[in-house]
Structures are given as structure tokens and as C-alpha cells.
Amino acid sequence: MDTASHRTLAMLRAVAAGRGQVSHSSEPDLFVDGVPCCDQFAAHALTHDGLIRPARPGLVGQRVPAVLTGAGRALLSRVAAAA
Structure with missing residues (x-):
């Protein structure tokens, strides 16, 4: 994800x-x-861009906890440092 919106x-x-x-x-x-989430396009992008992932395996359609990946943590760190 090149740029991250507030959302x-x-x-x-x-x-x-x-x-x-x-x-x-x-x-x-x-x-x-x-x-x-109100913006499923953004949710899909977060997973496809490797910023979040399921915390554990599951069945198709099953909800499991979401976790940040290393790239997701790095993005939040960069944004916090720039603020």
C-alpha cells in the first residue's frame, strides 16, 4: 500500500x-x-498487501482474530514517527 488513508x-x-x-x-x-468494516475494498487491500493476516488457520468463511504483519507494524510506526 503506497499511501494510507485515515480510514x-x-x-x-x-x-x-x-x-x-x-x-x-x-x-x-x-x-x-x-x-x-464499512470499507471492504480497503479491508481486502490490507490483507492482499500483506498488512494484516488471520491469527490462525480456519475454515472458509470462519472469523478468526486478525493480527498485523511486520509490514503493518512498520507502516503504523512510520506514520507515528512522521506525526
């Missing part, structure tokens, strides 16, 4: 805080506090 950064922060779940799918959906 995608908020989504990453929610995952970092342990508030995110992701569905196992070729187009994973993100849930924050149990509610589907």
Missing part, C-alpha cells in the same frame, strides 16, 4: 489493539468490534 490507518490501529477479526476467504472481510 485504513484506523483499521490497522483497531487490529493492533486486538479489536479485529478477519474471515477466511479469497476476499477476506474485516470486522471491528464484531461489526463488518
Whole structure:
């Protein structure tokens, strides 16, 4: 992800805080506090760009905790350092 919007950064922060779940799918959906994320295109991009991932294996369609990848943590760190 070349640029991160306020929305995608908020989504990453929610995952970092342990508030995110992701569905196992070729187009994973993100849930924050149990509610589907309003921007599923951005949620798909976060997973496809390698910024978030499922915390553990699961069945297709199953929701599992979402975690940041190293790239996701690095992006949040860069943004925090620039602020």
C-alpha cells in the first residue's frame, strides 16, 4: 500500500489493539468490534498487501482474530514517527 488513508490507518490501529477479526476467504472481510468494516475494498487491500493476516488457520468463511504483519507494524510506526 503506497499511501494510507485515515480510514485504513484506523483499521490497522483497531487490529493492533486486538479489536479485529478477519474471515477466511479469497476476499477476506474485516470486522471491528464484531461489526463488518464499512470499507471492504480497503479491508481486502490490507490483507492482499500483506498488512494484516488471520491469527490462525480456519475454515472458509470462519472469523478468526486478525493480527498485523511486520509490514503493518512498520507502516503504523512510520506514520507515528512522521506525526
